[in-house]
Amino acid sequence: MITPASTALQRENITPQPTTIVRRQGEKRWLKLKVVRQLFGVLYRKTGNLVTTFNLIRQIREKYETTFGEPLLTKVAKVDGRYFWRLAAPGFPSVASVKMHEHEASRLLPGQARTGLRSLLFAITKKCPMNCEHCFEWDHLNQQGDLPVADLIQLVHKYQDFGTTQMMFSGGEPMLRVNDLYEVLKAARLGTDFWIITSGLGLNRERAQRLKAAGLTGAMVSLDHYEARQHDQFRGFAGAYDAAIQAVLNAQAAGLVTTLSLCATQAFTTPENLAAYLELAKTLGVSFVQIVEPRATGRYAGKLVELDATAIALLEKAYLAYNTSKAYQDYPIINYLGYHQRKVGCFGSGDRFFYIDTDGDAHRCPFCAHKVASALAFPAEDIIRLLGQQACLGFAPSSL
DSSP states (O other): OHHHHHHHHHHHHHOOOOOOOOOOOHHHHHHHHHHHHHHHHHHHHOOOOHHHHHHHHHHHHHHHHHSSSSSSSSSSSEEEEESOOOTTTTSSSSSHHHHHHHEEEEEEEESOOOOOOOOOEOOOOOOOOOTTTTOTTTTTTOOOOOOOOHHHHHHHHHHHHHTTTTTESSSSSSGGGHHHHHHHHHHHOOEEEEEEOOTTTHHHHHHHHHHHHHHHOEEEOOOSSSSSHHHHHHOOOOHHHHHHHHHHHHHHHHTTEEEEEOOOOTOSSSSHHHHHHHHHHHHHHSSEEEEEEOSSGGGGTOOOOOOOHHHHHHHHHHHHHOOOOOOGGGSSSEHHHHHHHHHHHHHHTSSSSEEEETTEEEESSSSSSSOOOEEETOOOHHHHHHHHTTTOSSOOOOOO
């Protein structure tokens, strides 16, 4: 069947890549056993009690199913010998995955101090050549004053010491500081997965390989339509679609985990568009598709861009179907923040993640832009405490 997605691939002369999704049930059962064994070891070391440990494992499983609407490891991607099932979870096996389980266990045990973050979103440059319709950094874009490399490394080390298991570098366009990224990644310590969030501009094959060698885990590439003309228009940049597609292929060739990030506007969110987009994602062989909802911030400030109930219901239906139905077992894993934010609240404001801007200041998240304090000047524990006093503008705080 000829679809808009396949037509676009033919026009760009793109060779489909093999999917990274694990299909063999035996391999998934083996993986689930390994993950549960790791979790059991972490909990038993903390409690010293078998009954308590089994009860905690049950609670964690129930928390996962409540949050994501599906059992653990329903769909898994395998890249470069490691397994990935959630964007906010580091690859397994790894030091980072052990630390993540330790942090989650501490939340269930009375008297244990909460330490560590799941994710730290980290803007490293204000510069970007694009003119994106939804840019949340619009008020600061292309201004002067990016943090020097030494400050970036200081922040990375500070939040690694705090126990952060994943860091995502964004901008602006982070590839404009690719040489600084090499230095930051090489200076980082073990125990954290590192990602870039990019338009794809500048992510050629040689740079992808060097980033992988320096310690990068994955690349999240923004792609807001399956048709080149529509994506280029949304991004305000001729050739944005070609750059994004080629960046995905270059990242895959380097052994990086790949994700497409879609800003699902009201106009885009139809059954036909979602089906065509996810068909393209499958053909490209990415591990994840992240769906974000437009928010009235940045360039969208003061505009009526929030999705209506029909669009939200459609996204939730697609999220559950593509992640759990056998009919879609070869498609990428969908990560849809709006689904769990409406069920259990927002994990931002330092609960499990927060955002550091290009000046080194801490915010609840990229969309709830409100400077709390300097992440450079204050200890991590103080930043988390201050962020905890700030609620998400769109969703209730996390109940988990």
